[in-house]
Amino acid sequence: LDLACGRGQIIISLDENLSAEARANIDYWAYDIDQTYAKETRKCAEGLGFGSFDIKVGDLSDFHRILPASVVFDFITLTNTVHEVDTGQLAGLFVNCIVRLSDSGMLFVYDIERITPAELGALPWSRDDVRHMMRRMLDAFGASAYRPELGRWKHRNSDGWHVLLERQNLHVSQADLSAMVDGAIQNTHDEILKVLRRRLVECRNYLDNLTQYGARTAEEQQDKERLLFEFWAISRALERAT
Numbered sequence: 001l002d003l004a005c006g007r008g009q010i011i012i013s014l015d016e017n018l019s020a021e022a023r024a025n026i027d028y029w030a031y032d033i034d035q036t037y038a039k040e041t042r043k044c045a046e047g048l049g050f051g052s053f054d055i056k057v058g059d060l061s062d063f064h065r066i067l068p069a070s071v072v073f074d075f076i077t078l079t080n081t082v083h084e085v086d087t088g089q090l091a092g093l094f095v096n097c098i099v100r101l102s103d104s105g106m107l108f109v110y111d112i113e114r115i116t117p118a119e120l121g122a123l124p125w126s127r128d129d130v131r132h133m134m135r136r137m138l139d140a141f142g143a144s145a146y147r148p149e150l151g152r153w154k155h156r157n158s159d160g161w162h163v164l165l166e167r168q169n170l171h172v173s174q175a176d177l178s179a180m181v182d183g184a185i186q187n188t189h190d191e192i193l194k195v196l197r198r199r200l201v202e203c204r205n206y207l208d209n210l211t212q213y214g215a216r217t218a219e220e221q222q223d224k225e226r227l228l229f230e231f232w233a234i235s236r237a238l239e240r241a242t
């Protein structure tokens with residue numbers, strides 16, 4: 001399941017990475033809010049010889065209601081998108097991804113830590129922020145012994161992070177997992193707000209310092225602009241999510 005598939009960027013080069021036999025074994029699902037992107041992804045999927053494919057359009061907060069309840073996924077991806085997700089929807093999105101994994105399924109999430117050029121309202125998360133969210137969610141699922149590593153990707157403009165969550169490492173039955181969904185969403189959401197409040201204080205202190213002493217270097221000048229975007233994005237997210 002390619003969540004927030006965009007134009008099908010993940011599958012576009014799959015014919016160079018997987019054999020025709022391997023591609024024929026894939027039942028590909030894709031999901032995005034944008035009709036035009038969904039059409040592009042469909043076109044791309046048509047040419048790849050998948051066993052089957054299905055592209056659905058909808059908001060991420062509804063994906064688990066829109067995709068047939070009987071379908072579980074061996075691999076769910078959510079790439080380059082977390083910074084666009086409404087803060088109030090993020091916990092539900094992560095938790096529902098876990099719920100829709102098959103017994104040996106995996107969730108792969110990747111995003112960058114800074115958006116360049118900055119976008120008003122976009123809220124990128126650092127690897128440490130995401131680590132806090134994942135830990136709290138796993139604790140809420142009773143899987144405190146499971147601590148997946150978060151990877152770092154070095155890029156020219158911004159570092160990226162990824163996390164790979166393996167369903168079997170939760171050691172929780174599907175029935176127990178389903179019973180814990182509401183609590184897991186609430187706990188993860190609380191952690192997200194905690195992270196945001198801490199970031200707001202840090203951002204405010206840094207901006208306060210820049211207001212008093214000015215930006216003395218080119219780097220501080222860049223920071224000033226980035227932090228102003230960040231201040232707006234966090235304040236707006238907290239207002240909408242609490």
Ligand SMILES: C[S@@+](CC[C@H](N)C(=O)[O-])C[C@H]1O[C@@H](n2cnc3c(N)ncnc32)[C@H](O)[C@@H]1O
Nearest residue numbers: 004005006009032033034059060079080081084
């Ligand atoms: C930057 S693109 C990433 C595309 C692709 N996953 C990739 O890695 O290149 C973000 C995608 O998320 C989709 N998106 C953003 N918010 C969404 C939402 N609330 N529901 C569904 N899709 C959303 C956008 O339409 C866009 O296609």
